[in-house]
Amino acid sequence: MSVTEGKELRIIGFLCNWCSYAGADTAGVGRFAQPTDLRIVRLPCTGRINPLFIVRAFMNGADGVLVSGCHPRDCHYSEGNFYARRRLETLKALLPVIGVDPGRFEYTWVSASEGQRWRSVVASFTEQVHALGSMPRFMSGTSLDLCLRPAVQPRVF
Amino acid sequence: MNIGVFVCHCGSNIAGTVDTEAVAKAALEYREVVFATDAMYACSEPGQAGIVEAIGTYALDGVVVASCTPRMHEATFRRTLERAGLNRYMFEMANIREHVSWVGKDKAANTRKAAELVHMAVEKLRRNERLQAGEFDIAKRVMVIGGGVAGIQAALDCADGGLEVVLVEREPSIGGKMSKLDKTFPTVDCSSCILGPKMVDVAQHPNITLYALSEVDSVDGFVGNFNVTVRRKAAYVDWDACTGCGECAAKCPSKKTPDRFNEFIGLTTAINIPFPQAIPKKASINANACIKLTKGKCGACAKVCPTGAIRFDQKDELVTEKVGAIIAATGYDLFDFTKYGEYGGGRYPDVITAMQYERLLSASGPTEGHIRRPSDGAEPRDIVFIQCVGSRDKSIGRPYCTGFCCMYTAKQTILTKDHMPDSQSYVFYMDIRSPGKNYDEFTRRAMEEYGAKYIRGRVSAIQPKNGRYLVKGADTLLGRQVEIEADLVVLAVGAEAARGAGELAEKLRISYDPYGFFLEGHPKLKPVETNTAGVYLAGSCQGPKDIPSSVAQGGAAAAKALSLLSKDKLASDPQVSGVKLARCIGCGKCESVCPFGAIEMIEFRGMPKASIIETVCQGCGVCTAACPQGAAQLRHFTDNQILAEVNALCL
Ligand SMILES: Cc1cc2nc3c(=O)[nH]c(=O)nc-3n(C[C@H](O)[C@H](O)[C@H](O)COP(=O)(O)OP(=O)(O)OC[C@H]3O[C@@H](n4cnc5c(N)ncnc54)[C@H](O)[C@@H]3O)c2cc1C
Ligand code: SF4
Numbered sequence: 001m002s003v004t005e006g007k008e009l010r011i012i013g014f015l016c017n018w019c020s021y022a023g024a025d026t027a028g029v030g031r032f033a034q035p036t037d038l039r040i041v042r043l044p045c046t047g048r049i050n051p052l053f054i055v056r057a058f059m060n061g062a063d064g065v066l067v068s069g070c071h072p073r074d075c076h077y078s079e080g081n082f083y084a085r086r087r088l089e090t091l092k093a094l095l096p097v098i099g100v101d102p103g104r105f106e107y108t109w110v111s112a113s114e115g116q117r118w119r120s121v122v123a124s125f126t127e128q129v130h131a132l133g134s135m136p137r138f139m140s141g142t143s144l145d146l147c148l149r150p151a152v153q154p155r156v157f
Numbered sequence: 158m159n160i161g162v163f164v165c166h167c168g169s170n171i172a173g174t175v176d177t178e179a180v181a182k183a184a185l186e187y188r189e190v191v192f193a194t195d196a197m198y199a200c201s202e203p204g205q206a207g208i209v210e211a212i213g214t215y216a217l218d219g220v221v222v223a224s225c226t227p228r229m230h231e232a233t234f235r236r237t238l239e240r241a242g243l244n245r246y247m248f249e250m251a252n253i254r255e256h257v258s259w260v261g262k263d264k265a266a267n268t269r270k271a272a273e274l275v276h277m278a279v280e281k282l283r284r285n286e287r288l289q290a291g292e293f294d295i296a297k298r299v300m301v302i303g304g305g306v307a308g309i310q311a312a313l314d315c316a317d318g319g320l321e322v323v324l325v326e327r328e329p330s331i332g333g334k335m336s337k338l339d340k341t342f343p344t345v346d347c348s349s350c351i352l353g354p355k356m357v358d359v360a361q362h363p364n365i366t367l368y369a370l371s372e373v374d375s376v377d378g379f380v381g382n383f384n385v386t387v388r389r390k391a392a393y394v395d396w397d398a399c400t401g402c403g404e405c406a407a408k409c410p411s412k413k414t415p416d417r418f419n420e421f422i423g424l425t426t427a428i429n430i431p432f433p434q435a436i437p438k439k440a441s442i443n444a445n446a447c448i449k450l451t452k453g454k455c456g457a458c459a460k461v462c463p464t465g466a467i468r469f470d471q472k473d474e475l476v477t478e479k480v481g482a483i484i485a486a487t488g489y490d491l492f493d494f495t496k497y498g499e500y501g502g503g504r505y506p507d508v509i510t511a512m513q514y515e516r517l518l519s520a521s522g523p524t525e526g527h528i529r530r531p532s533d534g535a536e537p538r539d540i541v542f543i544q545c546v547g548s549r550d551k552s553i554g555r556p557y558c559t560g561f562c563c564m565y566t567a568k569q570t571i572l573t574k575d576h577m578p579d580s581q582s583y584v585f586y587m588d589i590r591s592p593g594k595n596y597d598e599f600t601r602r603a604m605e606e607y608g609a610k611y612i613r614g615r616v617s618a619i620q621p622k623n624g625r626y627l628v629k630g631a632d633t634l635l636g637r638q639v640e641i642e643a644d645l646v647v648l649a650v651g652a653e654a655a656r657g658a659g660e661l662a663e664k665l666r667i668s669y670d671p672y673g674f675f676l677e678g679h680p681k682l683k684p685v686e687t688n689t690a691g692v693y694l695a696g697s698c699q700g701p702k703d704i705p706s707s708v709a710q711g712g713a714a715a716a717k718a719l720s721l722l723s724k725d726k727l728a729s730d731p732q733v734s735g736v737k738l739a740r741c742i743g744c745g746k747c748e749s750v751c752p753f754g755a756i757e758m759i760e761f762r763g764m765p766k767a768s769i770i771e772t773v774c775q776g777c778g779v780c781t782a783a784c785p786q787g788a789a790q791l792r793h794f795t796d797n798q799i800l801a802e803v804n805a806l807c808l
Binding site (some may be wrong): 017019025034040041043048076083087 | 226227228252254255256257259260261262263266267269270273274277662663666668669670671676680688689750752753775776777778779781782783791794796799800802803804806807808
């Protein structure tokens with residue numbers, strides 16, 4: 001775990017409840033040691049992810065964002081991860097445009113039984129983000145920030 | 158809102174690598190948290206009593222428990238809240254065990270991470286609503302997929318418990334692997350004598366509808382209300398008319414048809430009843446072998462059939478069944494040993510699988526129970542058994558132990574000696590795995606009473622030699638090479654996931670492990686449940702199992718289905734989507750992405766609007782992400798809530 005010996009970075013994971021969250025649980029039950037940077041947000045399905053959540057995370061200073069769901073064709077809701085894949089592919093292409101190194105974002109599929117795989121996903125993504133270092137705070141107040149911020153503001157009812 | 162936070166030690170599971178007291182202290186700084194404490198075991202009786210008491214004392218209206226995964230105890234703590242008079246949805250969990258204490262080594266980093274996870278949970282909880290569960294009607298019927306011994310047991314138990322059962326089996330008869338076995342360990346009683354009566358019970362039970370030669374085509378719906386479309390494959394015989402007399406097979410001229418039931422040793426006819434005890438006892442035609450169906454002439458069977466049941470123009474038929482629960486019992490398949498070059502890769506006729514050997518041993522098999530070499534029909538004298546073929550071998554992607562081949566090999570050496578007292582059995586093994594009641598005693602008997610010679614080691618090559626086979630291997634106990642001349646080699650092939658298991662899992666929306674075995678809800682506490690409510694597992698489809706365990710699991714799955722369907726209505730999960738009509742512009746995007754058809758377009762004051770059918774919505778949130786207006790919001794996973802969690806981490 002050499003990468004975490006220095007400073008921790010801010011890495012956010014959006015995980016679906018049925019496969020990857022359970023896979024992360026399986027990794028825990030197996031005591032598969034991992035770097036400690038990642039914080040997991042539990043969602044029902046990767047199809048719930050609005051790509052703007054990820055943009056928002058970066059704008060607020062996240063250094064890396066990891067999305068993980070069920071393997072294609074194994075979605076608990078049949079097709080949620082197909083929607084996710086399309087949305088996240090688009091996001092990936094757009095990240096450089098808004099000044100985020102695409103290496104800070106990754107999406108992958110980990111099933112409930114793949115505790116080992118989850119460990120290696122976390123370890124390699126954490127390492128990848130550490131190689132990029134912390135996210136430069138250049139966005140705040142820029143014109144890009146000003147035009148994106150309203151789009152990712154929560155809507156208040 | 159008054160929020161209370163409870164940080165669990167879980168003995169030393171959490172407290173060992175997380176400073177739980179510090180986490181509780183940190184929690185007091187979070188907005189609206191009025192009370193925070195740490196507890197030895199939050200889920201225990203005193204732990205829960207502490208939560209109930211604090212709810213009263215501090216007038217809490219929301220609770221965060223930081224402990225194990227919510228997949229384990231969310232329901233437990235929701236009930237605790239209810240007992241204290243709170244709405245069960247005013248609750249959130251922070252997973253500081255599986256995601257923190259068990260995977261991180263650094264206590265300071267773990268403690269910080271745990272505190273932040275609690276912060277996220279608090280921020281989410283602040284935006285929770287008091288939700289009320291609705292109710293919906295259910296179908297009191299169950300479908301069992303797979304008619305091996307596990308599926309048979311599940312079907313009979315459900316039917317005896319008063320449920321209507323639809324049993325779907327893809328082969329022409331139920332019975333599964335057990336119907337091919339001669340005798341069974343550890344008692345060496347006859348397999349068809351103990352399975353046969355159960356199969357007859359299935360045929361005669363008024364509550365069971367059996368679809369043999371059928372497969373699941375598609376599955377819609379959800380717990381309580383699944384709609385399963387079953388493809389009934391053409392048998393080219395009208396089964397309502399067929400009496401199972403067997404005249405057709407006696408007259409069929411296509412006598413060189415490969416015999417699937419007999420594991421392809423021996424031949425059968427194009428029209429046949431697979432074995433004498435088959436259920437249903439109905440003939441079916443193998444379309445690839447039938448002269449009429451391939452070349453257009455013949456029709457001998459149609460001429461002799463006393464009831465005129467032959468239908469050469471029969472087509473597959475689709476039937477839809479509405480059921481409240483589904484039990485998957487699709488069993489396993491056998492490893493294809495031809496991948497191993499050292500065992501001849503399938504080129505040697507007298508190197509056979511253990512299942513083929515069972516058919517040779519069986520009195521109803523192709524040799525009527527006389528052990529004969531497939532090559533020349535001679536009775537073998539020296540027989541070599543090789544264990545772990547396709548098990549415990551990482552190099553071929555099968556690292557797991559099948560678990561029952563040590564036992565069936567011992568059984569086969571015993572039966573061999575019974576059949577041929579002058580024979581000698583040799584067994585190459587890696588370890589003997591025989592835990593279970595009377596199991597180890599059984600393998601000892603094979604060695605001590607029946608004289609089977611056990612050699613610990615692997616076989617490196619099998620070479621033909623003067624009409625026999627030279628089996629070369631290592632004896633790792635004596636530390637030397639051994640060579641044995643054998644007349645017959647029997648491979649204890651391991652179990653792998655049933656053909657098509659992955660596709661079926663995808664239709665059922667259940668998970669499977671990297672080897673294709675279906676994944677249970679929890680490895681210890683939910684061994685027959687799956688992650689999909691209303692879908693249960695029985696037998697070897699969940700992992701290789703012997704007959705006693707398969708039967709036990711079949712009964713357990715039936716008990717789960719019975720208890721689920723004992724109610725007249727089920728409570729619906731209120732964590733579903735809702736549409737704010739004022740924001741909805743009626744674009745219909747949500748309707749087009751919903752995987753469940755849970756959204757209908759309605760007219761409201763002359764404008765098109767989306768409306769959620771709450772009992773159909775499964776709460777995936779695909780609509781929420783698709784709605785350009787933020788009008789569709791998945792309750793408890795709203796944009797506000799997820800962004801609040803993100804903000805808790807970043808700002
Ligand atoms: C050589 C050998 C000897 C053995 N001897 C013994 C013994 O002596 N004692 C003992 O306890 N155990 C023994 N076993 C193990 C035994 O075979 C299993 O424990 C038992 O068969 C498991 O039953 P099951 O119902 O789970 O699976 P199976 O017997 O595999 O039954 C599954 C059924 O589901 C059907 N099916 C599969 N997929 C589908 C689908 N998609 N749709 C519809 N139907 C489907 C199959 O056609 C089959 O009928 C032996 C195994 C082998 C290989
Ligand atoms: S049960 Fe025995 S033969 Fe079968 S895989 Fe396990 S150790 Fe090998």
